[in-house]
Amino acid sequence: MTVIKICGLSREADIAAVNEAKPDYCGFIIDFPKSHRNVTAEQVRKLRTGLDASVVPVGVIVDRPVEQAAMLLNEGIVDVIQLHGREDENYIRRLRKLLKCGEEAFTDDGMVKDETGHGDTRQNTEIKDCIWKAFKIRSRKDFEDAMTSSADAVILDNGYGTGETFDWSILEGAGVMMQEKKFFLAGGLTPDNIEAAIQRMDVWGIDISSGVETDKKKDRSKILAAVPMLSVPWCALSKRLIRTSHAPLDSVFQHRRRLKKWQLYRMVLLWAVPLFVCVRSTDGRQQGRSESMYAA
Secondary structure, three states, X not given: OOEEXXXXXXXXXXXXXXXXXXXXXXXXXXXXXXXXXXXXXXHHHHHHOOOOOOOEEEEEEOOOOHHHHHHHHHOOOOOEEEEOOOOOHHHHHHHHHHOOOHHHHEOXXXXXXXXXXXXXXXXXXXXXXXXXXXXXXXXXXXXXXXXXXXXXXXXXXXXXXXXXXXXXXXXXOOHHHHOOOEEEEEOOOOOOOHHHHHHXXXXXXXXXXXXXXXXXXXXHHHHHHHOHHHHOHHHHHHHHHHHOOOOHHHHHHHOHHHOOHHHHHXXXXXXXXXXXXXXXXXXXXXXXXXXXXXXX
């Protein structure tokens, strides 16, 4: 199941639309005056009070001091920080150290400690999955550089806020590599091309901003049009299974980490109920034929 993030919220009306659509994540561009979606940390704090608890708030910052990034996370203003500027690996390591869980949970190189105190990225992922990094993708090398990032998720973008898609052919043949990290596809996505993007690239998430706007403001109807394409488990997962040439159940388990609990339950019901009805119907027809034979 591909997750979705609606980015660039700035008004109470945006929060209302997101609460109705219920994407997995929503983004706030914090302290970046060049953007018409710019908001302050205090504005985000207030807007979050009205945000549905199922939607994870993401703070998007551009070349801000690492102390501010840590403050946004430590004070619970946002749950995830998205680095959208020139922040490097050293910045990410420093940020992990400044988090409330940082000193006791992370090693010197920024890895999560296991039970022995050594680095193990498989442990304590609930405290680690909070730092994302955006990369401009202009060449295959840009993508390979993104692969080496220690960020918990990576956003593949054409440019920071351009609203244009990058050359998707750059990612061709990278299917296996795309499964090794949480990748978001961003830039120029709209309700009209989301499905094509997912079919072409098996990314973990979709990041939409200008594609759900009208006159530079979030458009409720466009948000509602975009989110259901990704949030209905039967539709999205069935397409994955159709495209999978082998072991459908393996495909289900491969993508189970991308599904919320309620989506898993719903998916099981969508499969189990029709199967039960089909079996009962078949049994009924067989019983009817048997009775007819005895009667004859």
